[in-house]
Amino acid sequence: MSKHDVTMTINGRRHSGSVEARISLADFLRDEAGYTGVHLGCEHGVCGACTVIVDGNAVRSCLMLAVQAEGSGVKTAEGLAAPDGALHPVQQAMLDEHALQCGFCTPGVVMTLAALTGDEKKPTEEQLLAAMSGHLCRCTGYQGIRRAVRRLAGAEAGGNS
C-alpha cells in the first residue's frame, strides 16, 4: 500500500501531507487540512455535499484521490468569505433567500455556484439551475436555492433582481 507526499494550495495556503493512496481528497481536506466544511453525504458521487473547487472547477471531492490534487489549487466554503469577513456573493444570496435549513448540503451548493459565477462568467439562470441537478437537499425543497440562483444570475447580468 503506497504512501505519497502531497502538496496543494487550499484556500490560498499551502498544505503538505503524507497520505495513503486511497485517501480521498475529501478526507484529506477534512482530516489532514482541517476543512470540515467539506461534508460527506454519500461517498458515491451523487449528493454533491462534498463539492469543492479544484483549479477553478466544481468537482466532487469524494471522487478524487488526495494524491490527484498534487499541485492543484483547491477552494472550500471556508475560504470564500473576504478577509474582512464579508460573505461571498453566493453566500450572501443564499443567506438573503433562506436557501438552507440544516446546512449539510450547503457548502457543496455554495461551491458549485461560486465556481460558475464571478470573474465575468455571466451564467444564465438555466445554466445555474442545471448545475444544481448535481446536489441533493432533503430539507428545503430547493425553494431558496432557486431564489438565490435567480438573484445571482440577475446580478451577473448586471441587473437588480
Next chain:
Amino acid sequence: MTAHEIKAGRHIGRRLQRKEDPRLLSGRGQFVDDISLPGMLHVAFARSPIARGNILSIRTDVAREVDGVHAILTQQDLARFKVDMINFYLLPPELPITPLAGGRVCYVGEPVALVIADSRHIAEDAASLIEIEYAEEDPVVSIADARHGPLVHAESESNIVQQMGEEEVSEELDALLKGAAHLVTQKVVHQRISQSPMETRGVVAVRDGTEELTLYITCQSPHMVARWTSLALGLPQTAIRVIAKDVGGGFGLKNHPWKEEVAVILAALSFGRPLKWIEDRYENLIAANQAREQEMVLQIAFDGDGKMLASHGDYSCNNGACPQVADCNIAVHMFLWAAYKMPVYGFLTRGWYSNTVGLAAYRGPWAMESLIRETALDKAARQIGIDPLEIRRRNLVTLRDQPTASCMNIPIEDITAAECLEKLVAYFDIPAFRKEQEAARKEGRYLGLGIATYVEPTGSAGSIATMTGELAQVRIEPTGMVTATMSTHSQGHGTATTMAQCIADRLGVAYEEVTVYEGDSSRGGFSPGAAGSRQGVIAGGAAIRAAEMLADKVKVLAAHLLQINKELIFIEEGMVHVTGASDKSRTLRSIAEVAYGEPSRLPPGFEPGLEAQFRYQPPPLTLTSGANACVVEVSGETGFVKIRRWISAEDCGTQINPAVVEGQVAGGLAQAIGTVLLEEMCFDARGNPTAATYKDYLLPSISDVPVFEFVHADTPSQTIGGMRGVGEGGAIIGPPTLVNAISDALSIFGEVPVELPLTPAKLLGIIEGRDIAGHAHAEPDSKPAVGEPLVEASAVETLAETPPEVPALIDGDWKMVLSTPMGPQEMKGHFESEGQSLSGYLSSPEGEQGFTGTVEGNRVTFDLKVVKPLKITLKYDLTVEGDKLTGKVKMGIFGSAKLMGERVREAVEA
C-alpha cells in the same frame, strides 16, 4: 392558558435572516463528524449479509492481525451490560433487543461485530476479514409473509407486534356499510421509505472518568438522548452530557440512539478511549431504521347526497425485526376523520414483524390517514358523480360546527380545514383549469388537478412521558446583551432564530442583540426536541412568556430607580423609555449593571440580576389545518409526471418567521413528491435491500420540485403566541394532493391503484390498459370489512390457553400488572366470591374502583367502566392458577392487554 394573539410585531412575523446561516454557509458548522478528540479511535461494523438465521461462529483472529486494530467486540463482549432498548416513550421493547446480534440475525445489515481501529479505513479493512458462519433460513419479508409465514421471533406468539381496534366489524357498522346508498372502498399500498437525512447517523462517545460520559451525537434532542441513555444503559449515577450543535436533518430517524450507537457507547465505556462511529450512506440505506411500509383498506358509506355515514379501516404496517417503537399506528385512526363529520368509525390496526430492518419514525408517521382518506374521497366523487370539492364541502367540519368532537373523541375547537379549502378555491381558478384540461385531452395531453385537506396534530404535550413542555431561560447580561438557553434543538428548524425573534419581540430589544443557545444537554431543560411539530408552538410560548417576565423585571427595577410609575415604562430597541419623559431614557445595560452589581439600589424583595425562566405546558393538542392543490401533466408517451403548479393553503396560526414556516412546509412537500414518484426501498425474496445507493434510492432533485405558492391563513391557536406546528404537514398533505392530481389526469382511463411509488411504468400501464410495470398489482393482503371475508383468526393472537380446572381461589388480595401501550400499570385487586358471583375492587395510585362479575371454575370475568383516557369499558378475563393470575383485558378501541398477577401472602405472624 388564554389565547394570546401576537400581531405582526417588531420581530415576530418577519422573514429575518437566520442566525445559523453565516456559520453554515461558511462551512463552519459543527456536525458530529467534525468532532476530533485526542486519542480518538474509529469504529466500523461487520454486518449480517443474510436476513435470518443462526450465527454459527465468529472468527476474528485474522482481522485482529491488521495493523492499527485495537479491539474487536461481539455481543458476547457486550452482554455484561444490561441494556434495555427502550423506545421513544421510554417503554421496553416487546421482545429484548441487543445492541449487536447475539446468536441470531434477523435482518440484512444487522451489526454483528464492532471493530476499533486507528482509522475508519483500517476498521473497514479488519471488518472485511472477520469470518462469520451463518445457518441461513428463509426470511419473512413483506406484510403478506408476516401474516401467513413462520414466526419472525420465536419468543412471540405471532408476528403481530402490536394490535388495536376490533377484529370483528360490529353489527351496527356492518349494517351501515352494507345498507349505504354508496359504498366506496379504497386501498393503499405504501412502499418503504428511508428517511435519508443528508447527514447520516453518528456518535463520538467519551468516558471522562468513571462517572462522566460525553456523547457527541447527531440527534433530535440532546436532552432526550441523555435521558434515554441513562435509562436504557442503566447509568443512573453517571453524568451524561450530550452535545449536538449542528445536525444535518433528522426526520424521525434520530430520536434516540439505536443498536450501533449503543454498541459504540458501551465499547467506549469499557475501552476507555474516545470512539467515533460515522454511519456511511450505504449503511444508512440498508441498516438504519426505516418507515412507511404499510397497507390499508378503507371503506366509506355515503348517503344519496354524498354525506358520509360510516367507515371502516383495516391497517397494517411492517415493523421490521427490531422496531425502534412497536407501532400499529393508532394515530392513523385517531386523526383519519378529525376534520370531517364521520358518525361511526371502526377499525383494526396491526403492526407486523418481518426479517427486515426495523421501523422508526418519519415525518408525520400517521400520514396514511390523509393519503387514504383524500384519495378515497376523490374516488368516491368519481364513483358517485359529485364534484370532489362538493363532496368535501358536504362533509368537512366548518368553524360554525365547532366546538365539537371527532368520532374518536378528539376535541375539535379551532380547525379551519374547510376554510383553507375555500381560500384555496378562491385563489385558483378551477373552471379555467377544467377548460384547459379538456382541450389538452383532445391533444393527447393529460392534465390533472388534485386537492386535499387535512388537520395535523401538533404541539402535543402532557399525555406521554416524553412529550413535555419546553423551557426558556432568558437573561440580560450585565453588558445589556440578551442570552437565552432553550430546551429546543434544530436539525434545520432554525430554532435559534425563531426563539430569538420571540424573545427580542417581547423584551423590546434588537434581534441582533439576542443570542440563543441550544444543543447541549448540560444547559436548558428536558424536551424531546423535534418530534411531532411542536417546538415552534411550545418553545415559542415559553420564550414569549419568559421574555415578558424578564421585561416586567426590568420595568420594576427601572420604575424604582427612576421613581416613576411602572406603567409608564416601555422597552424599545434595547433602551428603557418613560412615556412622556424622553429625558429619562436609560440603556438596558445601565439597568442591568445595577441589577447585578449594586444590590443596595434594588427595590425590597427584588431578586438580584435580570434572569427569568419559564417552562410552558401548552394545551394537550394544537391542531393545524390546511388544504393543498396541485396541477400535473402526465406524459402519454413516457408516463412521466411533471408538476406544473402547487399551492399550499396552510393555517399555522401565528408565524414567527414566514420564511422558516414556508421552508418547513416546502421540505415536507418535497419529501411527499419523493414518496409518490421516486423513492422506494425494496427487498428481494431473500430480504436483501435492493436500493443501497443514491443511484437506486432516488431522492427528489431540484427538477422534481416545483416552486410552491403559499396562501397562508393564521387563525391564532389557544397557546401563548398563537402558533400552530408546521414541521410535518407537508409530508402528510403532499402525497394525497399529488396522487389525486395524477388520478384526475388519468381518470378517463380508469382508477389509478394507489400503490406507491407511482412509477412511469405503472402510469403508462393505466393509460394503455395493460400491465407494463411487469408485475401484478401489489394488492394489500387485508380484505375490506364488507363484501369479503376478514383475515382468518389463525394469523392473529389467540387467547391464553385454558389451564386445567382447579378450584377457584380468587378470593383475597392480588398484586397485578397490566401491560398497556402507555406502559405497565400496577394495581392491587381485592376479590370476594360467593358461588358464581364475584365482587371486589381494583386500587391504584389514581384511586379505587369497585366491580362485580362472574366466577366459573378458575375463570374470572368482570367489567370496569373508566373515563380516562376515554370512556371505555374494560373487560377483564382472568385465570387463576395457584398463586398466579394471568389473563387479558379488552380495552375498547385500544385492543387487548396482558395481565399478570401474584397473590399477596399475609405475613406469617409469629
Next chain:
Amino acid sequence: MKPAPFDYIAPRTIAEACSTLAEAGGGATVLAGGQTLMPLLNLRMSQPFILVDINKIAELKGVSRVAGGIRIGPMTRQCEVLADEALARDLPVLVEAMSHVGHHQTRNRGTIGGSIALGEPAAEMPAAAVALGASIEVRSIRGTRTVPAEQFYAGPYLTVLEPDELVTGLTYPDWPQGHITVFREVAQRPGDFALLGLVGALVIDRGKITRAGLAWFGMGPTPIKARAAEQMLRGRTLAEIDSHAVAERAISDTAPFDDHHASAEYRRTVGKRIFARTLREALDIREVA
C-alpha cells in the same frame, strides 16, 4: 465506505502505463476520470492491487483531425468535449449526447474514454460510438489494435479489453456537413441512469437516406446497433418511411432488462414510441396514417 488498500502509480507515458498493466497481471485497474471507479472503490466493489492513474499522460488528451475523421484522446474531459468547437461543428450529436452524461460537476472530471471503456449499458457514449461507427484504439506491451465500437462491448460493464490493455484513442469517422442528428434520452431527471435512449446520425442525399448509424442505450446488456432499422432506412426516400414500421424493426434488435428503475416491457413500449417520434422529428416527416 472507504476503499481497500491499493498501490498507486501515475505514469507519464502510454508505454509506462502499459508495462505497469502488464506486470500487474490482472490486478490493476485504470483510473481515468474516476467518476464511476471511485464509487466502486469506496463501496469495495472493486479492489485492485494497483491503481494506474492515467491523468498525467499528455498523449491521451486532445482532439485532432485525422484522415477521414476526428480523433479524440480518451483522457479528454467530458466538459472539454462539450466546449470543443471542432466537435460542435463536425460531430454535433456527440456533443448533444455528452450534455446528458452525468452532471456539471462529474463532467469536470469524467472523461470520454472512461465512459467508453466502462461499457455501462445505459450510458450514452458507448452507444454514440457504436452508432457513429467509431473505432477504439487499444494498446498493450504486445502492440496496438483497433476495435470497431460495434465489436467492443461484450456484456454489461464488459468490453473486449484485456487486463493489460489501455484505450489510447477514439476515432470517429466523418459525417458530411449538414447530416441529421438523432438523439433522445428517456430519464426521469438529468444525470440519472437513462431508462433508455437512442443516438445516431443519418445522411440524406438527393432525397434518399444514404447512410444511417443508430444505436440504443439502456435496451440491452450492451449498446445495441439498430441494424435492422438502419437497413430498412437505407435507400429510402423520406416519403417512403413509415416511422412505426422502422421502430418495430429497431425494437426487434433489443433485449431490455427488468431492473429497479423500469421493466423490460416499459422499455420496449416507450422505446418503440420514441424511436418513431425521434425519427420523424429528425427527418421532419409526418406520421403515416
